[in-house]
Amino acid sequence: MQDDTPNARESLARQLAEAVAEALRHDLEARERVLLVVSGGSTPVPFFRALAATALPWSRIDVTLADERWVAESADDSNARLVRRELLQGKAAEARFTPLTSAAETPEEGVAEVAARVEALPWPASAVVLGMGGDGHTASLFPDSPELSLALSTAEPVVAVRTPSQPQARITLSADRLHQCPRHFLHITGEEKRAVLGRALAGDDTRALPVRAFLASPLGIYWAP
Ligand SMILES: O=C1O[C@H](COP(=O)(O)O)[C@@H](O)[C@H](O)[C@H]1O
Secondary structure (H helix, E strand, C coil): CCCCHHHHHHHHHHHHHHHHHHHHHHHHCCCCCEEEEECCCCCCHHHHHHHHCCCCCHHHEEEEECEEECCCCCCCCCHHHHHHHHCCCHHHHHCEEECCCCCCCCHHHHHHHHHHHHHCCCCCCCEEEECCCCCCCECCECCCCCCHHHHHHCCCCEEEECCCCCCCCEEEECHHHHHCCCCEEEEEECHHHHHHHHHHHCCCCCCCCHHHHHCCCCEEEEEEC
16 A cells, blocks of 8 residues: 655645745735744654745745754754754745854853844744644653743743753743744644644643643644654
């Protein structure tokens, strides 16, 4: 039997790219610059490629991340590296990208500098594209993170995060900052994540499944097998 999974994921990525492009175009009619917040991980690659190929006035678009590992941009698991390699290509290279790391050794030392950089972006974002892990985390809002309560409640734009389940320290946009956007998109693939989302939709304990913090927002759910 033929496996249609790759096609379904490509098609999903194209639909999401068109919806995000539409949101950006809409806001560009009223604003000189607009902001797009994207996530890292493996899922967004086909979406990044589809969006990079979309006709947009990229020089008027700011791009930043929902979260980042506190690693050098040259590291394999740097979300910034992924965005530069997969999204900021062709005409999309004209977008202005704001990374979430600094030269500081730790996110705790670098958080103030990154916060100032993030504050300078043209909020509210036109679109926030979130991913989700199998543990229900989104951005770097992890269920086992000691900083989860802070990240869910603070008015600061970014929070340094250390999570027992994760090998690297991280930095994440706070829930408050991620909520500063009229359009959220959740991009997930596979049966495991569908089951996690089902559990999230069936309950309300945000600490157990932090993705719940965004289920009440206007949220476009983009899922494929
Ligand atoms: O750690 C992360 O994981 C999630 C999901 O990643 P995926 O590889 O399962 O697609 C992602 O949304 C987040 O930005 C990233 O830092």
